[in-house]
Amino acid sequence: MARYKTKGLDCWNKAKELRDRYYKDYKESHDRGGLRWEGGAWSFDAIPQALEGEVHGLSEEPYGASIGHIPELQVRYQEAAEGKWGCARDLCSYMRAYWGSVALNEYAFGGAWPHADFIFQNQICCCHSKWLQVADEIGGGTTPYFCFDVGAGPYDKIGDRQIDYVVGQLYDGIEFIEKVTNRKVIDEKLIQNVYNTYRSNCYWAKTCELNQAIPAPLDEKTMFSLYVLGTLEKSNQAIADFYEKELYPEVKDRVADKIAAVADEQCRVLGDSQPPWGFLRIYRYLEQYGIVSMANLYTFSLIGWMMVDKKGDIVPCPTLEEQGITIKDRDHALRLLAEGELKGKLMWAPFYGATYKNDLVTKIAKQWRCDAAIIHLNRGCEGTAQHQMQLKIALQGMGIPVMTFEGNMADEREFDEGRVMRLIELFVTETLGLKKVA
Amino acid sequence: MIVAGIDVGGKNAHVVILKDGNIVAQGAAATGIQKAEAAERLYKETLHKAGLKQDNVGRVVATGSAGKRVAFADGVIADAAADARGVNRLFPSARTVIDVGAEEGRAIKVSPEGKVLDFAINEKCAAGTGTFVEAMARALEITVEEMATLSLKSNNSIPMNAQCAVFGESEVVSLIHQNVEKQDIAKAVHDAIAGRIASVARIVGLEKDVVVIGGMARNAGFIHSLKKEIGMDIIVPDDPDFIGALGAAEAAAAGVLERKVEAKS
Numbered sequence: 039m040a041r042y043k044t045k046g047l048d049c050w051n052k053a054k055e056l057r058d059r060y061y062k063d064y065k066e067s068h069d070r071g072g073l074r075w076e077g078g079a080w081s082f083d084a085i086p087q088a089l090e091g092e093v094h095g096l097s098e099e100p101y102g103a104s105i106g107h108i109p110e111l112q113v114r115y116q117e118a119a120e121g122k123w124g125c126a127r128d129l130c131s132y133m134r135a136y137w138g139s140v141a142l143n144e145y146a147f148g149g150a151w152p153h154a155d156f157i158f159q160n161q162i163c164c165c166h167s168k169w170l171q172v173a174d175e176i177g178g179g180t181t182p183y184f185c186f187d188v189g190a191g192p193y194d195k196i197g198d199r200q201i202d203y204v205v206g207q208l209y210d211g212i213e214f215i216e217k218v219t220n221r222k223v224i225d226e227k228l229i230q231n232v233y234n235t236y237r238s239n240c241y242w243a244k245t246c247e248l249n250q251a252i253p254a255p256l257d258e259k260t261m262f263s264l265y266v267l268g269t270l271e272k273s274n275q276a277i278a279d280f281y282e283k284e285l286y287p288e289v290k291d292r293v294a295d296k297i298a299a300v301a302d303e304q305c306r307v308l309g310d311s312q313p314p315w316g317f318l319r320i321y322r323y324l325e326q327y328g329i330v331s332m333a334n335l336y337t338f339s340l341i342g343w344m345m346v347d348k349k350g351d352i353v354p355c356p357t358l359e360e361q362g363i364t365i366k367d368r369d370h371a372l373r374l375l376a377e378g379e380l381k382g383k384l385m386w387a388p389f390y391g392a393t394y395k396n397d398l399v400t401k402i403a404k405q406w407r408c409d410a411a412i413i414h415l416n417r418g419c420e421g422t423a424q425h426q427m428q429l430k431i432a433l434q435g436m437g438i439p440v441m442t443f444e445g446n447m448a449d450e451r452e453f454d455e456g457r458v459m460r461l462i463e464l465f466v467t468e469t470l471g472l473k474k475v476a
Numbered sequence: 477m478i479v480a481g482i483d484v485g486g487k488n489a490h491v492v493i494l495k496d497g498n499i500v501a502q503g504a505a506a507t508g509i510q511k512a513e514a515a516e517r518l519y520k521e522t523l524h525k526a527g528l529k530q531d532n533v534g535r536v537v538a539t540g541s542a543g544k545r546v547a548f549a550d551g552v553i554a555d556a557a558a559d560a561r562g563v564n565r566l567f568p569s570a571r572t573v574i575d576v577g578a579e580e581g582r583a584i585k586v587s588p589e590g591k592v593l594d595f596a597i598n599e600k601c602a603a604g605t606g607t608f609v610e611a612m613a614r615a616l617e618i619t620v621e622e623m624a625t626l627s628l629k630s631n632n633s634i635p636m637n638a639q640c641a642v643f644g645e646s647e648v649v650s651l652i653h654q655n656v657e658k659q660d661i662a663k664a665v666h667d668a669i670a671g672r673i674a675s676v677a678r679i680v681g682l683e684k685d686v687v688v689i690g691g692m693a694r695n696a697g698f699i700h701s702l703k704k705e706i707g708m709d710i711i712v713p714d715d716p717d718f719i720g721a722l723g724a725a726e727a728a729a730a731g732v733l734e735r736k737v738e739a740k741s
Binding site for chain 1: 592
């Protein structure tokens, strides 16, 4: 008999529906007189989404991940990009998949590639800042392109000067998109979008915090399909409502009722970096041994805003409503937006050194009560793969068994499934000493 | 009780038969592409050599990269687990096992009980494996055995790329064209592989005693280079390429059947 009760999420279909609507809206936006823009998961979408009229964005990384999830499509797109540019395989594999999609004039969700009216992007790694510029060259490179820098420092070094630096660029960005679209940024929309951004990011962080419970109410494979909404359009009212009013309360209830993601949970695993999207079945395989992969700096803080409190623990950031903050005007909104991202997005910190990654991930391992770690040495993302072997040493120093496997988030040619399964079996049966529960 | 361990690797298969814990027979053969058939043939030959029949064998455990293909096995264990068990039987003091076979080089940190505590494997790269040495020997137009002997005569150090077997071969050809002595090139190849394997071993941490197994452990030139590279003594068992099969046989004797055989051909 299973150790815990388990069941699927009631809000699962709503999450799917929101995602489907996002990609459909982007495609159909022009038909309805709306604007289209391209950006990334970290693009401060609250700003372009505040333009007057109907506006829809396309977020590059989740689009690349969607391609990565379909092995046949990913290889065709990768090869199309390589055929056009001869790009090296160590470039971001989301980016290469995206480029291939554009080069083939195919939208993965049906029809021809829907060109954007403008690009609004930011710079945290080198691929992010060049990605859409190169993609746009296929169409002649005429799409207006604004890129701002968020490399202002790690979360614990953010003060007024760093916030001013980003806010100054955001003002430039507003001026730019107003000029190229001939539409105004509406302050009421901007302010609402910032409230929504806080709600999306903070409630996702609160949801992740609930995974400290034993049994874990969510497994990572499920979380991948949930955090994606925030990477698409965190400023969206429906998405913010989903995180605050549907997902969080439901997961809270699961904790109270001891409803587990994995009914036979006996081993809690920490992950790192993005998964190999075409091979998520490895997570289901782990479940046969009662293993639940349930914590990951990337999964938590790709969108979740978290902070390190006075005790040194990682805790969710509060929403603006919880802080009793009422946004007064555009400047206030932009400052809060920049502050939230710069201070709350902990996963930007590893870009400033291994010490940050080790510190944050070892805290997660401790607070989320992880028994072991399985680290995906992700050849498709140099940013998130930084410091992984140093992290292995840090985790082992805490007494946590760690295995690593090589792969690629969106290029199946870099993933040897048979070999990885051999390694996982070895780790699970020998190092962890687990037996199949079913 | 009679039990058998079968290790089916990238190029060769090895069989060890134990009777009441003692080795009564062992055999090795190249497998080619038809690994399952070759392994079965070798198993029957080894039993025949020992005057045994299949019915006499109480349990068979397979291991190795093609271990799952051994349809007549009662169970399969992971290759690193077999290595750890095999080494632990012979050298209970071993804490680091380095296994360099035809297609893979791996380092295993083992507990006093022979449990795998940590492991690291060279990923998707022929450099740092037996196949790399074979390719370099071909380029030098000598046998692998000659390469081992020759390299021990060299006192020169020539830096060489062992990150890629293809580029490594080009580099050997360049050295030949520069009239570098074969013995120096042979040593350069072994030094390069040793550097590569040592870096894999450092991932798990090198701790005494260090035991090197796998086909490459028979190569004295490589062992010499590896000792120098890691700055530690190395133990090489008498039959280093049989250790995986021995560990599988030990697992069979202990009744360890971690997973069922999945494929028949």
